[in-house]
Amino acid sequence: MDPDLFQQLNRVIHEKGRLAIVSMLAATPNLSFSEMKEMLRMTDGNLTAHIRTLKAAEYVAVTKAISKRRSLTTYSLTQEGNLAFREYLKHMEAIVEQSRSSHIPTPSNQA
Amino acid sequence: MDPDLFQQLNRVIHEKGRLAIVSMLAATPNLSFSEMKEMLRMTDGNLTAHIRTLKAAEYVAVTKAISKRRSLTTYSLTQEGNLAFREYLKHMEAIVEQSRSSHIPTPSNQA
Numbered sequence: 001m002d003p004d005l006f007q008q009l010n011r012v013i014h015e016k017g018r019l020a021i022v023s024m025l026a027a028t029p030n031l032s033f034s035e036m037k038e039m040l041r042m043t044d045g046n047l048t049a050h051i052r053t054l055k056a057a058e059y060v061a062v063t064k065a066i067s068k069r070r071s072l073t074t075y076s077l078t079q080e081g082n083l084a085f086r087e088y089l090k091h092m093e094a095i096v097e098q099s100r101s102s103h104i105p106t107p108s109n110q111a
Numbered sequence: 112m113d114p115d116l117f118q119q120l121n122r123v124i125h126e127k128g129r130l131a132i133v134s135m136l137a138a139t140p141n142l143s144f145s146e147m148k149e150m151l152r153m154t155d156g157n158l159t160a161h162i163r164t165l166k167a168a169e170y171v172a173v174t175k176a177i178s179k180r181r182s183l184t185t186y187s188l189t190q191e192g193n194l195a196f197r198e199y200l201k202h203m204e205a206i207v208e209q210s211r212s213s214h215i216p217t218p219s220n221q222a
Contacts, residue, residue: 001138003151006131016125020117023206027112027213040114085210093207095134096200102138 001102005095012057013088017042018050022059022085025077030063032074051075059084112213116206123168124199128153129161133196136171136188143185162186170195 013022020040025031031039037047054060059081063074077085124133131151136142142150148158165171170192174185188196 001135001150003131003135006127006134006151009127009130011127014125014127016117016120016122019120019206020114023117023210024112024114026210039112040117089207089210092203095130096204096207099134099137099196099200 001098005091005098008091009095010084010088010091012053012059013084015050015053017046018054019088021047021050021054022077022081025060025075026082026085029076030074031076032072036075054081057081057084112209116202116209119202120206121195121199121202123164123170124195126161126164128157129165130199132158132161132165133170133188133192136186137193137196140187141174141185142187143183147186165192168192168195 013019017040021036024036024039033047033051036042037044040047042050051060055062057080058078061076061078063076065072065074124130128151132147135147135150144158144162147153148155151158153161162171166173168191169189172187172189174187176183176185
């Protein structure tokens with residue numbers, strides 16, 4: 001087992017809620033706050049806090065547009081966020097792979 | 112994207128340090144505190160705190176043995192811990208898989 005693999009997991013992305021947000025923005029760019037909130041079933045407070053962390057890391061960018069006199073704020077993954085997410089997936093894939101290959105069966109595994 | 116996948120990630124196992132401990136115990140059962148500490152390069156305080164959480168979840172069991180008049184304490188994954196870890200790996204695999212298949216390429220991805 002390579003302990004460095006775990007150390008290398010990006011702390012900003014690894015958190016469950018942020019992993020969900022980043023995964024969603026990687027698949028569907030330019031989402032509004034309420035779209036994200038609805039899809040992820042998060043509270044306003046939780047989503048706001050996670051977006052703040054993702055913006056501070058420069059992984060998420062905010063776009064404000066005026067459409068039919070209403071302002072629309074959307075969120076998208078930055079290039080840096082995209083790269084960090086791909087890196088995270090690579091590490092997580094390696095961890096899963098490593099665990100699958102080194103796993104020692106116990107009686108519970110045959111259940 | 113299925114938001115439930117993220118909700119289902121086991122909070123006890125998902126934390127980076129505990130993920131490392133559980134992965135290690137899944138591959139090498141019956142490790143002493145100092146063996147784990149050395150392999151994971153964690154502080155006593157960190158490792159103690161993580162083991163406490165894993166014991167509270169009944170994922171890790173402690174065995175105390177007397178050998179040559181010295182007591183030896185070792186740690187191992189319980190059946191419950193083993194099952195929870197396998198479940199975690201399954202969810203994480205699905206998340207990685209889902210992200211790989213739904214990922215929209217951006218200019219940064221061609222770099």
